[in-house]
Amino acid sequence: MTATGTAVPPRVERRHRVSSLRRGGGIxxxxxxxxVLVILLVAGWPLVKIITLSLEKQQSGKYALFHNGGSTxxxxxxxxxxxxxxxxxxxxxxxSVVFTAVNVVLSVVVGVxxxxxxxxxxxxxxxxxxxxxxxxxxxxxxxxxxVFAWLFNNQYGVVNYxxxxxxxxxxxxxxxxxxxxxxxxxxxxxxVWGAIPLLAISLHAGITQIPKEVLxxxxxxxxxxxxxxxxxxxxxxxxxxxxxxxxxxxxxxGVFSQIWFMRNGHPEPGYQTLGIYMYTQGVSxxxxxxxxxxxxxxxxxxxxxxxxxxxxxxKIGDAE
Amino acid sequence: xxxxxxxxxxxxAIAATVVxxxxxxxxxxGGSGAAxxxxxxGKTITVWLQSDAKTGWPAVVxxxxxxxxxxxxxxxxxxxxxxxxxxxxxxxxxxGNSGIPDVVELGNTQTxxxxxxxxxxxxxxxxxxxxxxxxxxxxxxESGTSPDGKLExxxxxxxxxxVIYRKDLWDKAGVTTVPTTLSELNADLAxxxxxxxxxxxxxxxxxxxxxWYAAMSLVYGAGGKIASQQGGKWVGDLESPQAQQGLxxxxxxxxxxxxxxxxxxxxxxxxxxxxxxxxxxxxxxWEVGSVIAPKTGNPKLTKDISTFPLPGTSAGHYTxxxxxxxxxxxxxxxxxxxxxxxxxxYYTDTTSQKLLAKYAIxxxxxxxxxxxxxxxxxxxxxxxxxDTWFVPNTANWANVESNNILQDMxxxxxxxxxxxxxxxxxxxxxxxxTLNSTG
Numbered sequence: 001m002t003a004t005g006t007a008v009p010p011r012v013e014r015r016h017r018v019s020s021l022r023r024g025g026g027i028x029x030x031x032x033x034x035x036v037l038v039i040l041l042v043a044g045w046p047l048v049k050i051i052t053l054s055l056e057k058q059q060s061g062k063y064a065l066f067h068n069g070g071s072t073x074x075x076x077x078x079x080x081x082x083x084x085x086x087x088x089x090x091x092x093x094x095x096s097v098v099f100t101a102v103n104v105v106l107s108v109v110v111g112v113x114x115x116x117x118x119x120x121x122x123x124x125x126x127x128x129x130x131x132x133x134x135x136x137x138x139x140x141x142x143x144x145x146x147v148f149a150w151l152f153n154n155q156y157g158v159v160n161y162x163x164x165x166x167x168x169x170x171x172x173x174x175x176x177x178x179x180x181x182x183x184x185x186x187x188x189x190x191x192v193w194g195a196i197p198l199l200a201i202s203l204h205a206g207i208t209q210i211p212k213e214v215l216x217x218x219x220x221x222x223x224x225x226x227x228x229x230x231x232x233x234x235x236x237x238x239x240x241x242x243x244x245x246x247x248x249x250x251x252x253x254g255v256f257s258q259i260w261f262m263r264n265g266h267p268e269p270g271y272q273t274l275g276i277y278m279y280t281q282g283v284s285x286x287x288x289x290x291x292x293x294x295x296x297x298x299x300x301x302x303x304x305x306x307x308x309x310x311x312x313x314x315k316i317g318d319a320e
Numbered sequence: 321x322x323x324x325x326x327x328x329x330x331x332x333a334i335a336a337t338v339v340x341x342x343x344x345x346x347x348x349x350g351g352s353g354a355a356x357x358x359x360x361x362g363k364t365i366t367v368w369l370q371s372d373a374k375t376g377w378p379a380v381v382x383x384x385x386x387x388x389x390x391x392x393x394x395x396x397x398x399x400x401x402x403x404x405x406x407x408x409x410x411x412x413x414x415x416g417n418s419g420i421p422d423v424v425e426l427g428n429t430q431t432x433x434x435x436x437x438x439x440x441x442x443x444x445x446x447x448x449x450x451x452x453x454x455x456x457x458x459x460x461x462e463s464g465t466s467p468d469g470k471l472e473x474x475x476x477x478x479x480x481x482x483v484i485y486r487k488d489l490w491d492k493a494g495v496t497t498v499p500t501t502l503s504e505l506n507a508d509l510a511x512x513x514x515x516x517x518x519x520x521x522x523x524x525x526x527x528x529x530x531x532w533y534a535a536m537s538l539v540y541g542a543g544g545k546i547a548s549q550q551g552g553k554w555v556g557d558l559e560s561p562q563a564q565q566g567l568x569x570x571x572x573x574x575x576x577x578x579x580x581x582x583x584x585x586x587x588x589x590x591x592x593x594x595x596x597x598x599x600x601x602x603x604x605x606w607e608v609g610s611v612i613a614p615k616t617g618n619p620k621l622t623k624d625i626s627t628f629p630l631p632g633t634s635a636g637h638y639t640x641x642x643x644x645x646x647x648x649x650x651x652x653x654x655x656x657x658x659x660x661x662x663x664x665x666y667y668t669d670t671t672s673q674k675l676l677a678k679y680a681i682x683x684x685x686x687x688x689x690x691x692x693x694x695x696x697x698x699x700x701x702x703x704x705x706x707d708t709w710f711v712p713n714t715a716n717w718a719n720v721e722s723n724n725i726l727q728d729m730x731x732x733x734x735x736x737x738x739x740x741x742x743x744x745x746x747x748x749x750x751x752x753x754t755l756n757s758t759g
Contacts, residue, residue: 060719060757060758061433061715062411062434062437065411065415065437066414066415066438066652069415155521155579155580156521156595172520173521173580175582175583177583178582178583178735264584266585266724269728280722280723284405284407284722284723285718285719285722285723286408286411286719286722288411
């Protein structure tokens with residue numbers, strides 16, 4: 001993201017200094033060149049390679065990979081036809097979409113609630129909360145996944161132990177991962193837990209920018225807490241919410257390590273979101289052409305979200 | 321994350337196309353084979369070994385390396401590897417032309433796909449230079465040989481699985497002799513289970529729901545197979561009555577006598593046993609050490625743990641054990657192929673293997689007695705190593721493993737989601753399409 005930022009020449013200044021631009025030649029472009037080159041190298045080149053791979057024939061053996069630099073005969077779109085006619089692909093896609101929707105809604109809603117809370121509590125409580133949130137944020141997803149896996153362990157996990165103490169509930173040996181839906185719910189907890197710090201802190205920062213007078217005016221006009229939130233806070237936060245939601249969609253659609261480590265590297269079919277499906281079909285099986293095809297399809301899904309995200313960025317920029 | 325991996329592969333692949341012009345001029349182009357080389361002055365060879373050796377038998381590595389360095393003047397750099405995602409790492413390395421090690425260790429179920437892809441240097445004409453090559457363990461030797469009989473990987477070590485059990489718990493339940501048939505085992509487990517019925521976490525025999533090495537042992541023991549070739553095509557054989565009988569035996573262990581492991585694999589079974597609520601597991605001989613390990617295990621169990629080979633359907637026969645193990649190979653694109661092969665010679669010679677025999681089953685039947693004398697557990701695993709089974713030795717087998725076909729089948733049986741017949745049918749179809757895949 002920072003690289004893209006520097007790559008855009010400062011438009012306003014250019015207008016004011018037409019003459020200096022003429023004399024100074026392409027200095028701004030020259031300065032942007034390294035960033036553009038880096039992006040081309042680390043993002044553009046693999047992208048070209050992935051698209052090429054996806055158009056080439058998938059061979060079951062690895063001979064071509066080791067001896068011909070991985071290139072096999074072009075087969076047009078047949079890899080795509082294979083992927084799109086596979087029922088496993090569609091069930092993974094549906095699973096990914098539902099999983100993403102649930103995770104994004106939960107993280108944003110809880111994020112907003114915690115941000116509102118941060119604005120109401122006393123200073124020391126806020127400091128404490130922010131510190132705790134930052135600590136949560138600092139925990140790598142592999143570690144938090146392992147911790148949650150232990151919490152939900154069927155024999156010695158603390159969750160079953162605590163739930164078992166409730167009257168009329170026997171959780172002895174209950175296996176959260178036997179049913180992929182309840183297993184993915186546990187994964188959702190880890191993902192949301194990891195997503196909340198950024199959302200809550202950014203939204204809290206957004207809320208502090210709302211002029212106090214506007215809220216006071218609303219209150220004077222007889223607005224209750226809900227309608228103040230609905231008609232003052234929310235409209236102010238809208239640009240921020242849009243961007244955070246779009247980003248969350250991108251992150252949650254690509255969730256990988258939480259599912260992978262929760263299932264100890266062997267995710268059952270019911271746990272295969274698109275990313276996991278691509279990894280097991282492509283990388284684990286050394287079928288890099290199939291994997292690239294799925295990767296391109298996954299990127300296409302995200303392009304839709306990205307287009308929306310970038311449009312909002314421009315819109316917000318224009319408004320300012 | 322996937323994009324990065326694919327990206328790395330892609331970049332490596334490009335590097336390969338750019339440099340491939342000069343690779344064929346090397347000493348070992350096109351599988352002509354590399355002669356062992358002792359000319360190593362000023363050279364450094366890179367060896368990829370799995371960390372099993374680092375934690376289990378570092379001294380064996382050191383002494384072989386020292387003798388090799390003295391004899392050749394070359395320097396050896398050992399790079400420790402992890403099994404997780406190892407094939408992905410091998411793929412991207414072999415696709416490139418730089419950073420290729422001179423020796424790699426591979427699991428014996430992984431070799432076939434690399435041999436068929438021409439990833440290794442042909443060592444056929446050096447075979448007699450490797451010690452004990454006439455008496456190598458059959459399962460290991462086969463996994464290192466190409467379908468047309470070329471030696472592409474040298475046997476390193478093997479492992480077999482036995483029942484690791486808590487003698488104290490079995491004694492307390494009134495079981496004082498080791499069972500000699502599977503039905504005796506079941507009767508004994510019933511007694512152990514009954515004697516511990518107060519413990520809700522108790523497993524008379526802890527059998528994780530994804531433990532396919534154990535399940536397939538029972539399948540082979542009942543006379544079944546995973547797959548066979550018919551008219552040049554692979555067919556899944558798990559639906560056969562014999563295989564289903566074996567799966568039924570496994571299901572009894574996994575559901576009647578095991579608690580809590582239905583959705584897990586065997587990787588955590590040692591620490592589960594160390595918790596003290598498990599009276600038996602099926603494990604490699606060295607897992608005894610991991611159950612009683614001072615920090616990660618439970619040293620209090622030391623005097624209570626014993627082992628015996630898993631009995632078979634009738635007395636006098638064991639249930640065949642999976643012959644797991646490792647091979648060592650010289651990558652085709654290795655810069656110092658001759659020296660790499662020479663290092664393998666030292667690391668697999670009788671001196672090294674005798675030392676290794678304290679920790680793992682050596683690569684030759686000649687030294688099995690050395691191994692068995694070491695401990696009670698070695699005695700059992702050595703016995704079990706005499707009757708073994710191996711996966712279908714074909715290039716696509718690795719994908720049956722990486723796609724978790726057997727693990728998914730077993731988990732659906734253990735959790736009761738599918739009947740044995742249905743689960744076996746689904747798995748057979750997947751096995752056939754995977755093994756017959758030509759792309």
